[in-house]
Amino acid sequence: MGLYMNDRSASRPRQRVRYSFRNILTGSDLSRRRLAVMTAEAARTGPTVWLTACAHGDEVGGVVIIQEIFRQLKRKPLLCGEVRAFPLMNPLGFEVGSRHITMGGEDLNRSFPGNQHGSLAGRIAATIFQEILQTGPALVLDLHNDWRNSIPYTVIDPRRKSANREAYARTRRFARCTGLLLVEESSKSPESLVSHRTLTGSLLLRDIPALTLELGEAYVVNETNVAYGVQVIWNLLSELSMVATQEKPFEFEMHRDFRRRFLSYSDGTLSSTSGIIRFLVKPGDVIDADQPVAKIYNAFGKLLETVVSAQRAVVLGHSDSSVAFPGVPVVALGLL
Template sequence: MKMKSLQELESRPGELKVARIRIGSLPDSTEIDIPVLVGEGKEPGPTLLLTALIHGIEIGGYDVINRLMNEELDFTRMKGKVIAVPVVNPFALGVANRFTPQDSADLNRVFPGNAKGTLSQRIANLVAEWLVTEADYVIDYHSCNPPSCVFTIIDEDGTEEVRAKSLGMAEAFGAITVAPSGKLPGTFSGYLSSIGKPVITPELVFSRRFDPQSSDAGVTGTINVMKHLGMLDGNPEPLKETPPFTEPMLYTSVFADTGGFVYLQKKICDSVKEGEVFATVHDSFGQQISEMLAPVEGVVIAFPMAGNQAVTTGDKIAYFASRR
């Protein structure tokens, strides 16, 4: 079914419905849609929006949504409603790129978008106007290249009440949780927080492949959130082989000052002291040319490096979680 608005989808209690929302067309007039799944519980309750693939290479969230909506959730035993969008940016997915190819934009930097703007701005506007307006809570799945662990990002915009609700979702999800040390404009989570919608952003493992352990954490964590929100009965379960939630921490990124080949001196979940060497950079002759020092005392949660240990000046090397 293709819709002009989400209200056209007639979902019935205990059932799963699927539909497509038109977002644009290609130069040959091929029309492109966003897939939407709606699961309606037997009893009233909150509406949870699940989104994935804002970035076209981060397919882990698709796997989590697929498993939840088609295998794990029994809508006859659920309260409220789940709206799931497994592919928010099909244009970026089609070319296996982080960015929307038609305008070279990062969709996660243009929210709330513009109905008359560029393609990315129009997608963002459609999500904001058609989907977010229906939701009480949001989980937006992203993925990080390995080596990394599953972690959750929370936004610090919005009111104290919104921040508290987002933190409650993150604690229920169960993974180590961080807030960015700096603010980025136009993010989906920042927009949601600013309009009063609690949101968490789980960062799963692997961008271009499914990682079973990461998907398991995403599924269990989401069900934990639904239990926390009263949509499902039961108590949250701990995530397996995932650093657990302890307290909200700060999220710090480190970028390469010089290009070369990176040798890691630390592993994921290792503790570091501020100023401690966590990696060295070597030139083409094998000579060490730089040491990389931890900017904070904390824990290593990812070495993204775009999946490549040969880096260019300015490439992202590591993420750290540290106490405030």
């Protein structure tokens, strides 16, 4: 009711909300598999923002964040522009709690920009990517989840030489408006080798500002992290003047040395031994160079190794498992 309440005198509703589908495949039992699409469109033209979630089927938090944004838009309609969403990009993985597209085991977020005549992940990626491109968005936000013990942060793909400077600069400006810790992938990191195959990395190469939000744990909906995600998105919609200006934009509580700074991501704090990990730090902690972050013990309780951070950093998260073996990442850090 609230949606059209204020619009009785107007010839067009102030905001139109639509839910629809895109076909991805027909199963061997002739069942149709589809991607859900959500659209909220203001009568006044303005920027288009895309929200995408659940490219990794086990990362369920973003689906609920998008639902909550649309719920909020019913109470506070868009002033201009459009919010569009693919809330569940990998329904096949979602249903079995898998990161991957079940058939074939592909990672959808390593399959962009996709190919309609390629693998199944490539076809799904192409459907998503083409639709996003056609709308010429001002910003695309891809929602992900991280380790169970992790704090929310935003990630910018490494800048590639072929990428448009302006799109990258705008992405950095949007990142600062999220109110989260800012992590910039290094162009030298192993992840950067695949970043052109992620949704956000592929969009940046097409001159479209795009950010990844890592919002806490996977597998279960964590309501605290959902609330953070909703506030981050509202910050950005407000920045684009699509919703009312906020008196006090959301900001995640963090040490002042790390605020509005682009940190480099590192999960290179590795174990060199096998055993059981006891963590000495928790997500959000600020640690100094040479500070121990975990100790590793053998089956008899003998200390085998103390894992230390090489640099001053903020702890983004620690491993979901206490099983150590040589080369296993123990903590993820944001380095100054």
